[in-house]
Amino acid sequence: MNAAYFQMLARYNQWANNHVLAACQTLDQRALDAPREAFFPSIIKTLNHVWVADTLWLARLRGDVLNRALDDVPWPLFDGYKAACQACDQDLIALVDGLDDTDVTKTIAYKTVAGVSYETPCHVILGHVFNHQTHHRGQVHSQLISAGCPSLEIDLIYFAREYGY
Incomplete structure (x- = not known):
């Protein structure tokens, strides 16, 4: 496993x-808050x-326990959410930058929000974190379009071209 790949994905x-935040800023x-079609209704x-899922996974990757429901809305107002998102993105970059090729192969033990214990390789967890972000970012993208944006x-290839990967 290549830690550099996950470092690129974090960036x-x-x-x-940041592109999604900029679009949200126009609303x-x-x-x-308006009802929209997606798994989460706005x-x-x-x-x-x-954000909740990212903070849960960050805690698990650090060996910490964080209890939070997946449908919590700790940031109901956009400005608070934006600051929390940007801080979380920085935390994720810092965590991934601290990993080497050996670290990403290590097994992480954790419990789900339902209390079920699992052990999963770090690279699988990181793959899930970034895939989960992409999955829901796509839903937000569709919601933004329905709001008139x-x-x-925001595909990976556009980022890679812009930053020379």
């Missing part, structure tokens, strides 16, 4: 999130789910 994740709070609820070019 891509931040880059793509008022009412539009962010832009702000979908964004909060991603233009489509975003």
Whole structure:
């Protein structure tokens, strides 16, 4: 396993999130709270789910325990969410930058929010974290379009081209 690959994905994740945040910034709070089609029924609820999941995985990767429901909305207002998202993205970059090729192959023991114990290789967890972000970022993208925002070019290839990967 190559730690550098996950370091690139952490930066891509931040880059793509910044594009989504910029699009969200063009909407008022009412539009962010409005019912929209997706697994989580509004832009702000979908964004909060991603933040909650990221903080849970960050805690697990550090060997910490964090109890939080996957549908919690700790940041109901966008400005608070934006600051929390940017801090979380920085935390994820710092964590991944601290890993080497051996670290990403290590097994991580953790419990799910339901209390079930698992052991999973770090690289699988990191792959899940970035895939989960992409999955829900796609839902937010669709929600943003339904709110009248233009489509975003946030695929990995655009990031890679911009930053010379």
